[in-house]
Amino acid sequence: TGSGLIVSFGEMLIDFVPTVSGVSLAEAPGFVKAPGGAPANVAIAVSRLGGKASFVGKLGDDEFGRMLAGILEKYGVDGRGINFDQGARTALAFVTLRNDGEREFMFYRNPSADMLLRPEELNVELIRSAKVFHYGSISLIVEPCRSAHLKAMQVARDAGALLSYDPNLRLPLWPSEEEAREQIMSIWDKADVIKVSDVELVFLTKNDKIDDASALSLWHPNLKLLLVTLGDHGCRYYTKNFHGAVEAFHVKTVDTTGAGDSFVGALLCKVVDDQSILEDEPRLRSVLKFANACGAITTTKKGAIPALPTEAEVVTLLKA
Numbered sequence: 001t002g003s004g005l006i007v008s009f010g011e012m013l014i015d016f017v018p019t020v021s022g023v024s025l026a027e028a029p030g031f032v033k034a035p036g037g038a039p040a041n042v043a044i045a046v047s048r049l050g051g052k053a054s055f056v057g058k059l060g061d062d063e064f065g066r067m068l069a070g071i072l073e074k075y076g077v078d079g080r081g082i083n084f085d086q087g088a089r090t091a092l093a094f095v096t097l098r099n100d101g102e103r104e105f106m107f108y109r110n111p112s113a114d115m116l117l118r119p120e121e122l123n124v125e126l127i128r129s130a131k132v133f134h135y136g137s138i139s140l141i142v143e144p145c146r147s148a149h150l151k152a153m154q155v156a157r158d159a160g161a162l163l164s165y166d167p168n169l170r171l172p173l174w175p176s177e178e179e180a181r182e183q184i185m186s187i188w189d190k191a192d193v194i195k196v197s198d199v200e201l202v203f204l205t206k207n208d209k210i211d212d213a214s215a216l217s218l219w220h221p222n223l224k225l226l227l228v229t230l231g232d233h234g235c236r237y238y239t240k241n242f243h244g245a246v247e248a249f250h251v252k253t254v255d256t257t258g259a260g261d262s263f264v265g266a267l268l269c270k271v272v273d274d275q276s277i278l279e280d281e282p283r284l285r286s287v288l289k290f291a292n293a294c295g296a297i298t299t300t301k302k303g304a305i306p307a308l309p310t311e312a313e314v315v316t317l318l319k320a
């Protein structure tokens with residue numbers, strides 16, 4: 001695990017999940033709090049693996065915001081990039097997977113504090129010290145956090161950081177599918193490393209086929225690594241000079257939440273001190289095997305954050 005700083009930019013929120021599985025939101029007898037937000041999960045994933053992580057984003061100055069800041073601190077994520085909004089509340093989501101297989105979402109975002117991060121509030125010094133700058137595009141949806149997002153990317157780029165992007169498509173948040181596609185593609189060519197899930201690949205290419213041709217249709221000339229994660233089918237990787245697949249680990253999956261964030265955190269931990277890995281297929285494959293192991297372990301426990309593994313847990317699975 002590398003020693004360079006990995007800064008993860010974006011939102012942190014609380015998912016309220018029904019205490020019983022398979023019900024609709026209206027039928028839920030109660031809810032449990034599951035802290036998350038992809039960029040925050042990535043920061044914690046890095047820290048759990050022994051890497052150096054900072055989270056940059058805005059929380060409400062309320063009970064939930066303080067709870068989330070406390071969680072980052074507990075996991076050793078540097079909080080110098082956190083701002084608290086004095087007016088707006090921390091983002092909340094109510095999420096359920098009904099028995100009919102449909103996912104139901106309800107968001108408390110009108111707007112929430114994370115959407116109100118202003119460019120001038122960014123801890124520019126902190127972002128400048130990043131060796132890797134990771135982001136997800138929910139914060140692209142509205143101003144002022146859209147401008148903050150674009151500025152943070154520029155600061156990191158100018159300081160020489162590797163830029164890592166995960167679109168984190170959560171469609172209900174966008175006004176329309178077309179807008180989601182446009183906003184995601186508007187920052188596509190800024191990233192050095194992009195990770196999409198199979199669902200995002202289909203959405204972005206408008207093509208149901210998940211194959212090399214569809215993945216390569218998302219290639220841009222400045223890209224160093226494109227990853228497509230495929231759940232229990234592992235992942236595919238694409239670089240300028242080679243591409244291939246790395247299979248998943250067989251585990252007892254109970255909840256896949258956070259697997260992608262765990263995968264990304266693991267990858268970034270391994271490349272932060274040595275970007276030459278991105279050009280060396282055998283070493284990249286071994287890093288992706290490590291990242292697949294992290295993703296797999298994350299699916300064996302409920303929730304995202306509590307399921308993120310330590311390096312020792314990953315090594316155990318790799319030896320098994």
Ligand code: ADP
Binds near residue numbers: 198229247296
């Ligand atoms: P996302 O959470 O972004 O949709 P995935 O679900 O594809 O991403 O998970 C990321 C990685 O985690 C996969 O590439 C795979 O290595 C691992 N993973 C996810 N689900 C499983 C599973 N059911 N069994 C084993 N590994 C898994």
